[in-house]
Amino acid sequence: MTRPLIEIGEQKRLGFFRCVQMVMISMRYRALRSLVTLATLALAVAFLMISGADNMITMRVRVHASTQLAPQQLAQRQLVRFVKPDDINDVLRSLQVGQIGQVGGVGVEAVGGVGSVGGGGGGAWSPRSSHTQVLDEYRAWLGGDIAAEQQVSLAADIAVQLQAWETWADRLSPAARAALLSDASLVSRMDQWSDSMQWERLIDRLDQWGFKLPDGEASAKHFITEDWPKFRETFVAINTGHARAIAAISDIDLAENSANPDVQKNIAAAGFVISQDQWTQINELLHWSAVRRQINEALRDTVLRARVGQVLGMKSKEVGLERVLGEIDGANIGEVLANTLAESGFSIDAQTIVALAERYQREAVLLSVLGEGQAIEIGEASNNKITLRMKLLLGLSLLVCVVGVSNAMLMAVTDRFREIATMKCIGALDGSIMGLFVIESTCLGVLASVSGVLVGLVLVVIRSTIGLGALLWETPGLASGLLLAAGLSALAGLLLAVLAAVGPAWMAARLAPMEAMRVS
Amino acid sequence: MNEPNGQKISNSASAGTSAIAKPAGSSPTPGRPVVIRTLGLNKIYGRGDAATHALAGVDLMVYRSEFISIMGPSGSGKSTLFNMIGALDQPSSGRILIDEVDVAQLSADELAFLRCRKIGYIFQQYHLIAYLTALENVTTPMAFAGLPADRARKRGMELLDLVGLADRWDHRPIEMSGGQQQRVAIARALCNNPMILLADEPTANLDFATGQSVLEILQRINQERQVTVVCSTHDHRLLSMCERVFWVRDGEIERVAHRDEMTIKLGSIDE
Structure with a gap:
């Protein structure tokens, strides 16, 4: 055999350094x-x-904000519970959360953990501890023995x-x-259905609509x-117990004596379980509401209103407690x-006055983030879950990107x-071409x-600072979150x-050179 | 079985199979091996009613160190044939054998090796890389061949000197005239000492004098380095240089002429 004229050997891939050089x-x-491409990419990432x-x-x-505000709102709720028994929804919720807290507990405890990191001012607060307190109260009002214990845990099971x-x-x-619930809530519907006649009708209707009952018909019927x-x-028993407890403490004037240990002992004897932290919160709450009442009283006077208006630069008609507290922004005006x-x-x-104004303003900021009465709910629901709206927004921006x-x-x-x-014509391996493009696109x-x-960081920080102010910077875990x-968007x-x-x-590199030339 | 002067093979299918079976024996002139052989080459662009047959059963042979021209009116399939011979495009059917190796059998990497070191291309449109300087354009195939950068630069400068562009080594294609770009392309085509030089209308976009110098370079390479040169062209000056001319019309080889007969008939054949 004659030696071939053309020996086909192995072509080498272009070295990394040489690739970088060519890309540059x-x-x-x-x-x-490149700049336009870069800007488009950067905008999408931003x-x-x-x-x-x-x-x-x-x-x-x-x-x-929830961990900051929740203890206070909880104390507020506690004050209401001193004069008015829990309704069935309150009882249900307490039992449900208590039960979930004992069984699953992960999400709730996580929030409790955040609370103990950030909630220095309000004392340690976690929804779980507050709910075990409520369960203790229910046990006390049911009689406080083993039977009561069983009854509470049974009720908790049912609530779940x-x-x-x-x-x-x-x-x-x-x-x-x-169609199933009409306008009534599930609780009141349940009351109706638990009458056996109603149950039969419910089954008929459900069949008509083609609904499947949770856990099957038999267990639903049993439930x-x-x-x-x-x-x-159980609810009626708890309610009666609670009403008795309220009657037992009805002659105590809390506004004057809440800090008195004897008074606190009496309230505990009636079956209310209040921790020391909560007493502090309650005392503070009562103190500040007394101050507010006092200022409110003063502002009833028209002459004084006019003078305060003059000081703060507003019409005397507009002078009200909240407006005044909102305007005070330093010791001078307070003086x-x-x-x-x-x-x-x-x-x-x-x-x-200045302290009250600060407290009021801070509360207003926290409330603007949370909404009235939301702090406890947010604390209870596991907060690290992403809402549907957030998912949609994130998905949409990912799509745009x-x-x-x-x-x-x-x-x-x-x-x-x-x-x-051209590169292929002069002998570039597909791999060398890919190397060039990978390096260029990576750069x-x-x-x-x-x-x-x-850019995104600067914009988002500016935006959030304008919206939230100091609250933004005191939020724990912000840096790691950012x-x-x-990291993820990059x-x-x-x-x-x-x-x-x-x-x-890759598509172009795999074509024969002239095919790729024709595509262009 | 074929005529020694490489006349058109009449029956491509039967002639093709026997030719592959005995590559050395089928060579009509011993000591002058066949470098390029095509068998029943077809190329169809588009499909259905819009399909055009750019090549319709082309069979040809090119011997080692030959200087060949492919001539024909535009649209006759010259460039397509040129691309096929250079393994730059895939035929719709038929085979291309370079040194009796079927190009279709080569892997992508082997094809790259072939294009890089064994074949030099000169395109009508130059196809220089726009962002590279003349020298960088010349050294790129050497980089693909794995030559160290300093040696590649040295050789690149020699080649630019050969084509008379040593003083323009750091100009980008956009800063050069058509002739200068074409000469850079020639230097690039030569950088890895190819066995075959393919030139697609190397003089089409050049003025007379520049074209002349380009042709002289091609001729010199052919004679001094024994490089097989295949030009597709309709420049008649080439006729006096090449050994054989393939006339292409409507995707077929119409005629093959030897230099001896051509020089005699030149005046009457074409004008």
Whole structure:
């Protein structure tokens, strides 16, 4: 055999350094184009960063505000419970949360953990401890023995079952739900159904509508006809006990004596379980409401109102407690106000006024984040869950990012099919071409991710600072959360950039050179 | 069985199989091996009613260190044939054998090796890489071949000197005239000492004098380095340089002419 003229050997891949060199030359040559691609990528990453970080901040700030405000709201609720028995929904909720806290407990405890980190001012608060207190109270009012213990745990089981029913009913279509429950709540419907006649009718109706009962018909029937009346019984017993306890303490004037240990002992004897922390909260609450009452009283006087209005620069008609408290932003105005009040014979010192105003303003900020009465609910519900709205927003911004990045990179690559074809003509391995594009898109991706994240970070911090002020900076876990959001959006941007470039480049590199040339 | 002067093979299918079976024996002139052989080459662009047959059963042979021209009117399939010979495009059917190796049998990496070191390409549109300087354009195939950068630069400068562009080494294609770009492309095509040089209308976009110098370079390479040169062209000056001319019309080889007969008939054949 004659030796072949042309020996086909193995072609080497272009070295990494040489690839980088070529990418640099190429990017510098089309600087404007690279810059436009870079800017598009960076914008997409910034957008992702903003929506991600915004969600995270909202979530963390709400949890933080909840741990700040919840003890106070809990104390407020406790004050109501001294004069009015819990209704059936309160009892249900307490039993449900207590039960979940004992069984699952993960989410609730996590929030408790956040509370103990951030809630320095209000004392340690966790929804779980507050609910075990409520359960202790129920036990006391049921008689405080083993039978009561059993009755409470049975009621708690039933309450959890009802929660399952509620979840089931929530999942029905709105029309079906309306047909099943009419306007009444599940609790009052349950009361009706637990009458056996009603049960038969319910079964008929459910059959008509084609509903499937949770846990099957038999267990549902058992729940409605057996368990629910038992729960009702327990509720009435708790309610009666609670009413007795209220009667026993009715002659105590809490506003004057709440700090008195004897008074606290008497209240505990009636069956109320109040921790020392809660007493502190209650005392504080009572103290400040006394101060507010005093100022309110003073402001009834028209002459004084006019003078205060003059001091604060508002019409005398507008002068009201809340407006005044909202306007006080330092010791000076507090001093002037205290003097004005003193001249009219009301002695409240400037310090107290300023402290009250600060407390009021802080509460207003926290409430603006949470909504009235929400703190306890947020504390109870596991907070680290992402709401549907957040998911939608995040998904949408991810979609925008995907489309924007793919488009930018696709443009940048299809523009260069001719170049890819030329490279193949002069002997570039597919791998070398891919190397060039991977390196180039990685460079672009890294630069764009970094600048996008920085831009997003600045914007989101500015936006949140304007919206939340000091509350933002005292929120624990903010830095780690921002870091996470930044990391994730940078990673997403980088991956998208590389994938969107590598895809079409791979397509072009695999074609025969002249085919690729024709595509361009 | 074939005529020694490489006339059109009449029955491509039967001639093709026997030719592959005995590559050395089928060579009509011993000591002058066949470098490029095509068998029943077809190329169809588009499909259905829009399909055009750019090539319709082309069979040809090119011997080692030959200087060949492919001539024909535009749209005759010259460039398509050129791309096929250079393993730059895939035929719809038929085979291309380079040094009796079927190109279709080569892996992507082997094809890259072939294109990089064994074949040099000169395109009508130059196809220089826009962001690289003349020198970088010339050294890129050497980088693909794994030559160290300093040696590649040295050789690149020698080649640019050969094509008379040593003083323009750091100019980008956009800063150069068509002729200069074409000469950079020639330097690039030569950088890895190819066995075959394929030139697609190397003089089409050049003025007379520049075209002349490009042709002289091609001829010199052919004579000094024994490189097989295949030009697709309709520049008649090439006719005097090449050994054989393939006339292509409507995707088929219409005629093959030897230099001896051509020089005599030149005046009457074409004008």
